[in-house]
Amino acid sequence: MTALPDWMRPPRAEGWFAEDLDRLPEAPRHTELIDGALVFMMSPQRSWHGRLVTALTTTLMEQASDGFDIEREMTIRLDARNRPEPDLLVTTKPFDPDRTWYAPEDVQLVVEVVSPESAHRDRTVKLRKYAEAGIQHYWRVEEQDGAPVVHVYELDEPTGVYAPAGIFRQILERPVPFKIKIDLSRLVPNRKS
Template identity: 65%
Template sequence: MSTPAWDALPPWMQPPRPSGWEADDLDQVPDLPRHTELIDGALIFMMSPQRSWHSRVVENLAVTLRQLAPEGFDVDREMTIKLDKINRPEPDVLAVRVPFEPDRTRYLPEEVSLVVEVVSAESAGRDRVLKPFKYAQAGIPFYWRVEDEKGLPVVHTYELDETTRAYVATGIHRDQLTVSVPYDIGMDLTSLVPRTR
């Protein structure tokens, strides 16, 4: 008699209840891999190696947004947002309206003003369709999607339509990004990645 596939999983991969995983469970599982997200009750792992381009854009974007942030805003990277009981995605960069807390493990939607996803091959479908839908439904006011266009970052900006709870496109930014929301931001997008030879 063969062993069921379920029994072959490591213990930490087995849901703690018959109804599956919940958002608060991510704080309770000691062996959970870094960058684990919960989408519709399913654990999502980053399985492919991270590209240097993606890492550099995320790092430099977070630093630049933090330097430009006025009083009352803070910027974090790769922190989950507890959208509801079964959704806890991890955007690449977030601008938030709460003070820094060293032991924080997640944010709530009402604390977040902007989420940024830097698209990778592994996450493209989630970054372009699923996550913006969920962020909008949760009421997060601004969403940016960063795409790799011939090695340079291109930022697609969106603003929440409160009536429909859907994002409306507000611009596609190449080379320079200048916006007034969620706060005044002006940056040279070409500076987010090193020049290649």
Template identity: 65%
Template structure:
């Protein structure tokens, strides 16, 4: 792998690093690799939650997984699920924050700090209106929901959901969380 510039990597560099492993993201100019195996719980939670969100989304809103969001020149994190309004482009490799309505991160032990603190702050600073963190209690999902507070530019907690999740934004969403882990 080639070496970064003295000031680190840039968001556009991710498209030109074919030797980088899958699921590489950029945080503050530093490449971050997923080095631990993904669990089956994590994989299925992403798939089933993405499918449930896509099924409830109105026309013009999509739910995608495994894509990055270009927050600025030096930050391009990969979100587990991105609910977005971006027009379809088969060559698209990242979403702009203006097209993102909701980001969902399903926590892995190695990503917990980034998901709960770093990404929480960076997604809010980029103006993404809704952020969910899906954690595991036993084998059940618990969803921590955040909404962007306009005056402060930070996320405010909007609820913790177990069993079911009902939210009116970014579109009406009703989820049986317990059914997601079947």
């Protein structure tokens, strides 16, 4: 067994904090902080996932109203010990080339595209944490027979939890956070060889 590199050792007895992520240049790309633990994307990303995230990002950028911006793979500092990195987010903050994270109040929509290694976190842990942070809208995208299926949630203010707002196949149409209409069948070619 080889020794852990120094950068993988928590800087204090209490473990990792959100600000520590900015001091880890050696960490793999897509490193998240969940409950004070570093979470790495260790398995190779499937082509389906990458193409879907790219197509969805482009489509949302084309439809975004003034005052909204789309970011891909940027962390959200939920609190001192949580800084997850969604696949994409919709924000009201203007572009800042030096930004490394967003505050929850600046995020209107979070989108997670489920992969086998992230399924549990995307379906349960992040669903709860984004709601607790007050993020208004959450989309979880699953793959079904090569096609995207989008599970849409809206924050129920009195309870502070997400309420299901629909499951979309083929066409996704939403009035929030801005008017959105997406032909899901066109996001990723549905061919298997």
